[in-house]
Amino acid sequence: MPVWETLLTNARIATMRRDAPGYGEISEGALAIRDGRIAWIGPQNELPDGDAAETRSLDGRWITPALIDCHTHLVFGGDRAAEFEQRLQGVSYEDIARAGGGIMSTVRATRAAPADKLFEDALSRVQALMAEGVATIEVKSGYGLDVKTEIRMLEVARRLGEASGADIRTTLLAAHAIPPEFREAPDAYIDLVCNVLLPEVAARGLADAVDAYCESIAFNAAQVGRVFDKARTLGLPVKLHADQLSDGSGAALAARFGALSADHLEYTSPEGVEAMAASGTVAVLLPGAFLTLGETRLPPIAAMRAHDVPIAIATDCNPGTSPVCSLRVAMMLASRQFRLTPEECLAGATREAARALGIGDECGTLEAGKHADIAIWNISHPRELAYWFGTPQLAGLLKGGHTTRP
Ligand code: NIG
Ligand code: FE
Numbered sequence: 001m002p003v004w005e006t007l008l009t010n011a012r013i014a015t016m017r018r019d020a021p022g023y024g025e026i027s028e029g030a031l032a033i034r035d036g037r038i039a040w041i042g043p044q045n046e047l048p049d050g051d052a053a054e055t056r057s058l059d060g061r062w063i064t065p066a067l068i069d070c071h072t073h074l075v076f077g078g079d080r081a082a083e084f085e086q087r088l089q090g091v092s093y094e095d096i097a098r099a100g101g102g103i104m105s106t107v108r109a110t111r112a113a114p115a116d117k118l119f120e121d122a123l124s125r126v127q128a129l130m131a132e133g134v135a136t137i138e139v140k141s142g143y144g145l146d147v148k149t150e151i152r153m154l155e156v157a158r159r160l161g162e163a164s165g166a167d168i169r170t171t172l173l174a175a176h177a178i179p180p181e182f183r184e185a186p187d188a189y190i191d192l193v194c195n196v197l198l199p200e201v202a203a204r205g206l207a208d209a210v211d212a213y214c215e216s217i218a219f220n221a222a223q224v225g226r227v228f229d230k231a232r233t234l235g236l237p238v239k240l241h242a243d244q245l246s247d248g249s250g251a252a253l254a255a256r257f258g259a260l261s262a263d264h265l266e267y268t269s270p271e272g273v274e275a276m277a278a279s280g281t282v283a284v285l286l287p288g289a290f291l292t293l294g295e296t297r298l299p300p301i302a303a304m305r306a307h308d309v310p311i312a313i314a315t316d317c318n319p320g321t322s323p324v325c326s327l328r329v330a331m332m333l334a335s336r337q338f339r340l341t342p343e344e345c346l347a348g349a350t351r352e353a354a355r356a357l358g359i360g361d362e363c364g365t366l367e368a369g370k371h372a373d374i375a376i377w378n379i380s381h382p383r384e385l386a387y388w389f390g391t392p393q394l395a396g397l398l399k400g401g402h403t404t405r406p
Helices: 081-088 093-098 103-112 115-130 147-164 186-203 221-233 250-256 270-279 287-292 301-306 327-338 342-348 351-356
Strands: 003-014 025-034 037-043 051-057 062-065 067-069 134-140 167-175 209-214 238-242 261-264 282-285 311-313 374-377 394-399 402-405
Touching: 003 037, 062 067, 067 327, 067 351, 081 093, 103 147, 115 134, 115 147, 134 147, 134 394, 147 167, 147 186, 167 186, 167 221, 186 221, 209 221, 221 238, 221 250, 238 250, 250 261, 250 270, 270 301, 282 351, 287 327, 301 311, 311 327, 311 342, 311 351, 327 342, 342 351
Parallel strands: 003 051, 003 062, 067 134, 134 167, 167 209, 209 238, 238 261, 261 282, 282 311
Antiparallel strands: 003 025, 025 037, 062 374, 374 394, 394 402
16 A cells, blocks of 8 residues: 555645646646656546555645746845836847946846845745745846856856755856956857856756856857857757847757757747757747747747747845846746747746656656646636736745645
């Protein structure tokens, strides 16, 4: 007879399995947990006999996979509210960046901030995400742009995982902007990233992936290619900020390197979408940045659907273009701005977000063998998760079978 740590009964389950239609619904379901993983899931009347240390009736509540925020920059110093005001007066994001503001003003504040201050501020952002059912969060560096501060950001990100109970996936984004010390010699900065920073980060196991920003105000395809070549040599998967403000063939570049994801994609061409489909690269849509920058050009969603490119949704939480610590708000925005269906929004914040992080075999759906990362909701149907926003509906959150929210 099987022995379980926890047995959830009387649940309505949205498994979000890829091989099931819709939400993968099990209307009267049960789920058993052993060693932090889902040991059994299915209709309650088929539950095998077993012993559970704890049995919890959910009284007909819905459960879904815990949410996954697969693109954030939530470790940073300062804020950019003054630039927000400037932009409302008509100054563009690119002009602010070229004048030494933008990402660079956050770099100055981040370099000046003690690690403990970065940690405390970031922890409150992590907790805000978790309060809405998020159990896995990607966190990028990219506001240090020197060896010392990039490493400090990744160390802070690792500490966030230990302190919060969330699974924090770290990404080295050293190629986010050209640091002031290298303004006239960006290739020399890429040398530093490839020859010093990447080997040290890899040796210390500080990053789970490597990202870059391919854009006219950041790095070109050749520079990104050098970073990605080095990442591959070190066994680190890559992802790319691609085609956000212009079509720089970023999606195709990401696909060429077998990237886990290409993110933003407002200006991606049909060829870029085809390349992503061929390489299995996930499209990560960031509607908070789209909103904040006042973008009007939509990502090519019809082409993504037509080519079966997986679509994930993330907050892009950062002080410049997406000051939001709510994945539910990102889901809401994706439905309103990008016309994604509520089902696509939930898949985008669970199953496809897991794939964008290269952990699709471990989490993102409710299936036997996967981590018991489970959100419990006070809702009458999962379509409500993209419908309501700013409305507390979480009734509990399990991470690896352990309760992190009551
Ligand atoms: O994802 N696109 C580049 N990086 C961030 C913005 C960072 C910032 O402006 O501080 C983004 O939108
Ligand atoms: Fe970003």
